[in-house]
Amino acid sequence: QSVLTQPPSVSAAPGQKVTISCSGSSSNIGNNYVSWYQQFPGTAPKLLIYDNDKRPSGIPDRFSGSKSGTSATLGITGLQTGDEADYYCATWDSSLSADVFGGGTKLTVL
Amino acid sequence: QVQLQESGPGLVKPSQTLSLTCTVSGDSISRGTYYWSWIRQHPGKGLEWIGYIYYRGNSYSNPSLKSRVIISVDTSKNQFSLKLSSVTAADTALYYCARSTRGYVSGWPSNYYDYWGQGSLVTVSS
Numbered sequence: 206q207s208v209l210t211q212p213p214s215v216s217a218a219p220g221q222k223v224t225i226s227c228s229g230s231s232s233n234i235g236n237n238y239v240s241w242y243q244q245f246p247g248t249a250p251k252l253l254i255y256d257n258d259k260r261p262s263g264i265p266d267r268f269s270g271s272k273s274g275t276s277a278t279l280g281i282t283g284l285q286t287g288d289e290a291d292y293y294c295a296t297w298d299s300s301l302s303a304d305v306f307g308g309g310t311k312l313t314v315l
Numbered sequence: 316q317v318q319l320q321e322s323g324p325g326l327v328k329p330s331q332t333l334s335l336t337c338t339v340s341g342d343s344i345s346r347g348t349y350y351w352s353w354i355r356q357h358p359g360k361g362l363e364w365i366g367y368i369y370y371r372g373n374s375y376s377n378p379s380l381k382s383r384v385i386i387s388v389d390t391s392k393n394q395f396s397l398k399l400s401s402v403t404a405a406d407t408a409l410y411y412c413a414r415s416t417r418g419y420v421s422g423w424p425s426n427y428y429d430y431w432g433q434g435s436l437v438t439v440s441s
Contacts, residue, residue, distance in 0.1 A: 207361060304364035306364065
């Protein structure tokens with residue numbers, strides 16, 4: 206059971222927008238930056254968002270991140286079938302003294 | 316292009332020590348810009364942070380695993396390694412090495428993983 210809570214799954218139609226939430230507490234999201242990762246089956250996670258809302262070079266602006274209080278959100282617009290993957294949020298937890306990841310959310314593009 | 320590659324035995328017996336090495340290319344560990352980390356993923360499950368090491372050799376591990384984890388670095392080979400002792404079936408997982416940025420941005424802690432190895436599956440079984 207992760208200290209960061211994500212919905213197990215989300216779905217939306219191609220071209221639509223979807224948001225994935227990541228809920229935590231003051232010991233993690235509330236006082237630390239959040240990063241987001243995309244993982245396709247059989248491959249390593251890929252950094253999508255860092256420092257809450259920054260995109261690494263090469264990540265399309267269809268992907269966005271935000272944070273408010275003890276929750277963070279990943280947004281994906283213009284959904285494509287190629288976006289079907291698992292998405293994880295991550296941050297530091299000062300109570301656990303450890304990096305923590307959310308349980309992951311499986312995105313289905315219907 | 317930065318690349319990380321895990322290597323090590325795919326099968327470890329219970330109670331023995333799991334040993335993995337990550338070879339880094341396209342970047343120099345001794346440059347001191349990044350931290351070098353281990354993360355694992357149990358089959359069909361989420362990600363679990365194991366620990367990280369800095370080029371000087373100072374390391375930090377997840378308290379939940381700390382007593383069993385040793386992370387070391389060999390800057391001459393541009394490699395870092397993981398040893399996990401007294402393994403059980405619960406340690407069966409895909410083990411990733413990754414490069415991480417850790418620091419403070421506008422006074423707030425920031426850390427993220429920008430390059431990952433492809434992963435090394437380790438099965439604990441007799």
